[in-house]
Amino acid sequence: MDSLIQFAQQDLGNPGLAALLSNPSFAFIQLMNSFSQAMNLFIIAAGLSLIFGVLRVINFAHGAFYMFGAYIVYSVAQEWTGNFWLGVAAAGLGLAVMAVVIERGLFQYIYDKEHLMQLLLTFAVVLILSDVAKIIWGTDQYSVSYPASMKGAVDLGVTFYPTYRLFLIVVGPAIAIGLWLFTERTRFGRLTRAATQDREMLSALGVNVPIIYTGVFILGSVLAGIGGGLAAPFNSPTPGMDATIIVDCFVIVIVGGLGSIWGSFIGAIIYGLVFNYGSVIVPNWQDVFPFLILLAVLLVRPWGLFGKPEGGNA
Amino acid sequence: MTGRMTRPVLAACLTVLVLLALVPLLESNYLIDLFNEIMIYALFALSLNVIIGYSGNVSFGHAAYFAIGGYTMAILLTTYEWSLLPAFAASVAFSFVASGVVAYFCTRLTDIYFAMLTLAFSMLVWGVAFKWRSMTGGDDGFVGVDVPAFIAERVPFYYFSLVVIATAVAVLWVICHSAFGRALLAVRENPVRAGFVGINTRLMRWWAFVVAGTFAGIAGSLFAMVHRGMYTESAFWPESATVLIMTLLGGMYSFFGPAIGAASLFLLERLTNEYTEYWPLVLGTILLAILMFLPEGLAGLAQAVRRQILRGR
Numbered sequence: 001m002d003s004l005i006q007f008a009q010q011d012l013g014n015p016g017l018a019a020l021l022s023n024p025s026f027a028f029i030q031l032m033n034s035f036s037q038a039m040n041l042f043i044i045a046a047g048l049s050l051i052f053g054v055l056r057v058i059n060f061a062h063g064a065f066y067m068f069g070a071y072i073v074y075s076v077a078q079e080w081t082g083n084f085w086l087g088v089a090a091a092g093l094g095l096a097v098m099a100v101v102i103e104r105g106l107f108q109y110i111y112d113k114e115h116l117m118q119l120l121l122t123f124a125v126v127l128i129l130s131d132v133a134k135i136i137w138g139t140d141q142y143s144v145s146y147p148a149s150m151k152g153a154v155d156l157g158v159t160f161y162p163t164y165r166l167f168l169i170v171v172g173p174a175i176a177i178g179l180w181l182f183t184e185r186t187r188f189g190r191l192t193r194a195a196t197q198d199r200e201m202l203s204a205l206g207v208n209v210p211i212i213y214t215g216v217f218i219l220g221s222v223l224a225g226i227g228g229g230l231a232a233p234f235n236s237p238t239p240g241m242d243a244t245i246i247v248d249c250f251v252i253v254i255v256g257g258l259g260s261i262w263g264s265f266i267g268a269i270i271y272g273l274v275f276n277y278g279s280v281i282v283p284n285w286q287d288v289f290p291f292l293i294l295l296a297v298l299l300v301r302p303w304g305l306f307g308k309p310e311g312g313n314a
Numbered sequence: 315m316t317g318r319m320t321r322p323v324l325a326a327c328l329t330v331l332v333l334l335a336l337v338p339l340l341e342s343n344y345l346i347d348l349f350n351e352i353m354i355y356a357l358f359a360l361s362l363n364v365i366i367g368y369s370g371n372v373s374f375g376h377a378a379y380f381a382i383g384g385y386t387m388a389i390l391l392t393t394y395e396w397s398l399l400p401a402f403a404a405s406v407a408f409s410f411v412a413s414g415v416v417a418y419f420c421t422r423l424t425d426i427y428f429a430m431l432t433l434a435f436s437m438l439v440w441g442v443a444f445k446w447r448s449m450t451g452g453d454d455g456f457v458g459v460d461v462p463a464f465i466a467e468r469v470p471f472y473y474f475s476l477v478v479i480a481t482a483v484a485v486l487w488v489i490c491h492s493a494f495g496r497a498l499l500a501v502r503e504n505p506v507r508a509g510f511v512g513i514n515t516r517l518m519r520w521w522a523f524v525v526a527g528t529f530a531g532i533a534g535s536l537f538a539m540v541h542r543g544m545y546t547e548s549a550f551w552p553e554s555a556t557v558l559i560m561t562l563l564g565g566m567y568s569f570f571g572p573a574i575g576a577a578s579l580f581l582l583e584r585l586t587n588e589y590t591e592y593w594p595l596v597l598g599t600i601l602l603a604i605l606m607f608l609p610e611g612l613a614g615l616a617q618a619v620r621r622q623i624l625r626g627r
Contacts, residue, residue, distance in 0.1 A: 058426065109606070110605075115372065115425060120562060120605060123598075124601035131598070243552060250434075254430055285441075287441050291441060295419070295431070
């Protein structure tokens with residue numbers, strides 16, 4: 001081990017790698033950082049993936065939903081009530097309302113159109129929402145404080161770790177299991193899966209498919225809103241955050257496989273690990289690594305690690 | 315669609331060319347710069363249409379090649395003090411090579427995965443431009459491009475730009491209306507049947523991608539010179555979406571449609587900025603309207619109107 005550390009330090013000239021090898025608690029903190037970032041991203045990406053899985057629309061506006069979630073938490077928690085959890089609930093509720101309006105008002109007309117039309121329609125929504133956010137909240141960068149009960153750090157034996165980030169690590173898998181139970185064990189979940197398989201047949205069996213579509217769109221969008229709300233304390237709400245997060249989500253859902261919840265889960269963890277360890281080993285280039293992974297996956301398994309090999313509804 | 319221009323189209327092209335050549339006579343710096351940029355974006359949109367309108371694949375990362383051309387030009391002219399011709403040649407060559415490599419991978423996929431892979435590559439280019447601060451200037455942008463003295467003034471540069479773009483558009487026109495362009499259309503309409511007829515569809519799509527990337531690189535090189543700089547926004551994904559909107563607005567099933575789309579959108583942006591800072595809101599609304607009511611773009615609208623008039627007679 002010592003020779004390995006020396007090799008990293010002197011022969012490779014990489015102090016980051018040497019620190020990871022020589023300092024277990026530093027390496028451990030990176031691991032925890034990877035997981036907490038991954039779990040926050042998972043919540044958002046799962047919504048995107050869920051919507052694609054059923055509606056077959058890649059929603060560029062998902063990033064804007066996330067941004068609205070963060071802004072709503074700022075307004076409700078920071079400015080108005082002072083209660084962070086009330087803010088997160090409001091973010092979820094607000095996004096549910098937005099989702100109904102956008103799905104019923106626009107998206108329902110494009111399900112059988114070409115992909116180009118769909119992409120551009122969702123991009124139009126991005127443009128409109130980003131300016132609406134500017135009109136409401138301006139261009140300032142807001143800070144949202146951590147919820148009062150989670151301000152400190154917890155002793156994990158190896159090292160102390162911030163309570164809030166630990167909470168994110170727990171909440172991610174909980175949401176994943178919840179979503180899995182929902183799609184696998186409930187009637188609505190079964191209908192959702194049926195709608196993915198054969199929309200027309202389901203409709204012929206007397207099921208109200210448009211309602212299912214709306215329901216799934218609401219669920220996915222609420223996840224984006226809650227994800228944005230939970231991110232607000234460490235990712236200050238600011239214009240432009242929608243354009244960056246959507247690219248991260250694309251990387252995750254494509255690596256994991258579009259439409260697969262566990263795929264997004266694993267994709268998010270891969271993203272978190274690559275980003276956090278990458279930033280230590282090759283500082284400043286961490287933003288590029290996720291794209292390299294994405295390229296590798298797209299070239300070998302375009303349908304992603306957990307996806308099914310089919311070309312959408314082309 | 316024949317290999318020769320019909321007389322009205324040729325006449326229209328020459329008229330536009332003459333009018334553009336007369337712009338400097340207005341002696342307005344604002345207008346000269348405005349038309350220069352419009353021409354650059356027109357070429358950018360026309361190049362994208364080779365992939366979309368002719369080969370039928372949607373590239374969501376076309377800004378990458380615009381940025382590659384622009385950054386290469388900026389860096390070679392300024393950092394390495396190359397003279398204009400070698401720098402231009404190298405910038406075009408590099409756009410060609412870069413799009414060739416990306417096309418090799420992207421053409422293995424179709425449809426939504428093709429779009430996503432082009433997006434991923436463009437974000438990689440953006441990431442490099444953003445992080446390679448010592449070479450590209452990072453998020454401050456590459457400022458202060460050394461434009462060679464003989465075209466450093468506004469008017470000479472305008473004419474230089476006009477000649478380059480007019481030549482580029484003419485070459486694109488010839489390419490799109492050659493046997494190659496027809497084969498591409500066959501691939502777009504029915505890849506399976508085109509394959510049976512003996513067309514190497516993947517090779518065709520590769521060439522379409524490379525032609526598009528190279529000409530986007532030319533547009534980018536000119537952009538770097540007219541702005542005396544290059545910025546990471548040019549490689550970011552919303553830029554790819556913007557040029558896609560230009561193409562769609564003009565109409566992707568006609569050759570000149572995208573140029574008209576680029577000009578309209580660009581003018582509209584300038585006009586909107588006079589009154590409000592919320593240009594994206596306006597653009598989003600326009601885009602919604604096109605998608606809902608005008609899916610074939612302005613060129614499609616013009617054709618529909620012409621059909622109506624002919625029927626009325």
